[in-house]
Each structure stands twice: as C-alpha cells, then as structure tokens.
Amino acid sequence: MFRQTFLQLLQQYHASTPDEQTKRNEMIAFVQANPDCFKRELQIGHITGSAWVVNAARNKVLLTHHRKLDKWLQLGGHCDGDNDVLRVALREAVEESGVYDIIPIVPHIFDLDIHSIPERRTESSVEPEHLHYDARFLLQANEQTPLQISSESRDLRWVHLAEVSLLTQEESMLRMVEKTRFWQ
Numbered sequence: 001m002f003r004q005t006f007l008q009l010l011q012q013y014h015a016s017t018p019d020e021q022t023k024r025n026e027m028i029a030f031v032q033a034n035p036d037c038f039k040r041e042l043q044i045g046h047i048t049g050s051a052w053v054v055n056a057a058r059n060k061v062l063l064t065h066h067r068k069l070d071k072w073l074q075l076g077g078h079c080d081g082d083n084d085v086l087r088v089a090l091r092e093a094v095e096e097s098g099v100y101d102i103i104p105i106v107p108h109i110f111d112l113d114i115h116s117i118p119e120r121r122t123e124s125s126v127e128p129e130h131l132h133y134d135a136r137f138l139l140q141a142n143e144q145t146p147l148q149i150s151s152e153s154r155d156l157r158w159v160h161l162a163e164v165s166l167l168t169q170e171e172s173m174l175r176m177v178e179k180t181r182f183w184q
Helices: 004-012 018-033 085-097 161-167 171-182
Strands: 045-054 060-066 071-073 075-078 111-117 130-140 153-160
Touching (some): 004 018, 018 045, 018 111, 018 130, 060 075, 060 161, 075 085, 085 153, 161 171
Parallel strands (some): 045 130
Antiparallel strands (some): 045 060, 060 071, 111 130
C-alpha cells in the first residue's frame, strides 16, 4: 500500500518516446520489486523527485549547477523514505533555491528518467554507483523572487528554454524543454 499511489502515477504516465516508455516500465518493475525504493539506503538505486520549475510565461526554467555532479540540472533530490514524490520535488525545489512560492502546474508526472550516479568516496565511506529512478514534476515559481544558492550547488539561475542546450546536452533535459513548449 505504501507504494500504491506512486505506482498509480507511473501507470497513468504517458511517455513521449519509446525510450521513455521503457524507463516507465523499468521504474514500475523497480518499485514493485523493492519495498524500500524510496530510501537512499537501497544501494542499487532509489526513487528521486525532481522539479522542473518554470516561470509564469513558461519560457524560462530554473536550473542548478550541481556541485557533486558538475552539471546543470533541474532541482530535486532523494525521497528519504517519503513516498509522496511530488511533495519531495516541492521540498527539494524550495531547499535548493530559497524560493517558497513554488506550485505544481499539474499533479501528475511530467517526465521520467533513470540515470546512473557515479561512485562517491568520502573520508569515512564509499557510496557505490547506483541508479536514480527520477520522477519529474512541472512546477511554477515567480522568477522575480530572489534566489539562494544552496551548499549543493555552484550556481542557480533562470535560463531561457532556447538556451538550455548551451548548458547541457543531456537528452532528458532537452526532452523536458520540448515538453515545456507544449505548455506555453
């Protein structure tokens, strides 16, 4: 029952490409097979919640330059046991941007991706390479609200949709740009 609401969101999700449909099916199988899928302690991988935050005109997106991954990405992070992945995306968006007026445009999943996170070593531990099963939600915020860069980021900024490809060539990021144009 703990995973049922998220499984329903996944089952209702309409993939935009065959690759995304495959990822949806893989994510459903992962959630069904792993009762602790929302916990980062599951070392093979875990569900994460991301926020594709756009402005009111929906011609800009709020991106962060992730400190550990050294990439421009959407906001988001670990569920840490919370099975309400939209709530996770909202929480992470606020924590990583300092913007408190972020609202969902729609309550369903906007995009899905499964990607590998490289091994990370610290002085006291090793986090093995693992997968993030990432559910992304379409959110909106006031682009005039001052931004606060968190310790997880090197930079944070509003980027015109047409300029996202100058910062990243990540297929899933460019797919979300295209999907956003549908909402304009």
